[in-house]
Amino acid sequence: MTASIISGKELAQEKRKQLAQEVKELKQQGVVPGLVVILVGDHPASISYIKGKQKASEEIGVAFTLEHFPESMEEKELLDVIEKYNHDESCHGILVQLPLPDHIQEKAVIEKISPLKDVDGFHPLNIGQMMIGEDTFLPCTPAGIVEMIKSANIEIAGKHVVVVGRSNIVGKPVGILLLNEHATVTYCHSRTPDLKEVTKQADILVVAVGRANFITGEHIKENAVVIDVGVNRLETGKLCGDVVFEDAKQIASHITPVPGGVGPMTITMLAHNVVKSARNSAERLQVSKEL
Numbered sequence: 001m002t003a004s005i006i007s008g009k010e011l012a013q014e015k016r017k018q019l020a021q022e023v024k025e026l027k028q029q030g031v032v033p034g035l036v037v038i039l040v041g042d043h044p045a046s047i048s049y050i051k052g053k054q055k056a057s058e059e060i061g062v063a064f065t066l067e068h069f070p071e072s073m074e075e076k077e078l079l080d081v082i083e084k085y086n087h088d089e090s091c092h093g094i095l096v097q098l099p100l101p102d103h104i105q106e107k108a109v110i111e112k113i114s115p116l117k118d119v120d121g122f123h124p125l126n127i128g129q130m131m132i133g134e135d136t137f138l139p140c141t142p143a144g145i146v147e148m149i150k151s152a153n154i155e156i157a158g159k160h161v162v163v164v165g166r167s168n169i170v171g172k173p174v175g176i177l178l179l180n181e182h183a184t185v186t187y188c189h190s191r192t193p194d195l196k197e198v199t200k201q202a203d204i205l206v207v208a209v210g211r212a213n214f215i216t217g218e219h220i221k222e223n224a225v226v227i228d229v230g231v232n233r234l235e236t237g238k239l240c241g242d243v244v245f246e247d248a249k250q251i252a253s254h255i256t257p258v259p260g261g262v263g264p265m266t267i268t269m270l271a272h273n274v275v276k277s278a279r280n281s282a283e284r285l286q287v288s289k290e291l
């Protein structure tokens with residue numbers, strides 16, 4: 001039997017329709033959700049991802065602003081731009097596209113963004129809230145993965161999840177979100193001895209290493225759910241994931257494709273966070289009017 005495909009593209013379309021409806025309602029209350037994306041440099045992949053964010057924002061009705069600066073921009077200048085938007089009431093979400101040039105400290109930049117506008121969910125305060133299971137802005141790729149698993153009616157509680165990769169953006173938080181859903185979680189990384197012995201125990205295997213075709217059929221348990229987070233561009237120009245799709249298709253019960261899997265859901269969860277932030281801000285305004 002071949003695996004069912006969990007289409008992030010289709011789920012994203014469905015969620016974007018719901019978000020467009022929520023934005024319509026917010027606009028009737030006089031609130032236009034606003035997203036500011038900051039790009040430093042001309043990284044081609046970043047430019048392409050930002051175009052995706054702009055297209056989704058336009059589809060949903062979110063006001064999108066791009067602040068594009070040269071690679072030579074100083075860290076201080078970037079912090080000042082963030083400070084400006086922290087105080088701008090028309091802006092509900094601030095996102096600094098990663099990676100940043102080497103001379104700019106990612107940590108300082110993330111910490112500068114107001115936690116109330118941190119729609120990437122990368123600020124330590126929001127990460128802490130996520131760790132303890134409080135309502136907050138969740139990092140977009142991990143949140144999108146959880147939505148995709150749930151959309152396929154896959155039970156998470158009690159399952160053994162193996163996460164391959166330990167980045168702050170994807171690997172670490174996706175493990176925490178799935179732990180919060182009562183999974184048993186194991187993390188693997190470059191120093192894990194005998195990787196396939198661990199991955200073969202996974203009921204749900206999440207792969208986020210950024211290496212084309214890193215996971216083969218040998219790593220996958222029969223009927224596992226395989227979530228491929230990799231977006232790798234081959235020399236031929238073709239995109240592929242971290243998992244050999246043809247192998248996984250024969251073994252897994254479900255698999256996410258690349259392209260059209262986790263990527264579109266990352267962008268949709270960003271829009272979800274912007275709408276959530278606009279709603280929070282409308283509620284704060286209402287409370288302050290009532291006082």
Ligand SMILES: Nc1nc2c(c(=O)[nH]1)N[C@@H](CN(C=O)c1ccc(C(=O)N[C@@H](CCC(=O)O)C(=O)O)cc1)CN2
Nearest residue numbers: 048049096097098099120140231259260261263264266
């Ligand atoms: N500030 C952030 N920077 C980065 C993040 C992030 O969440 N916040 N994640 C990644 C890049 N990323 C979003 O920014 C991202 C990656 C991939 C996709 C996507 O839709 N991929 C498509 C293929 C796109 C293509 O043709 O190249 C797919 O998988 O179908 C969206 C967003 C690093 N930086």
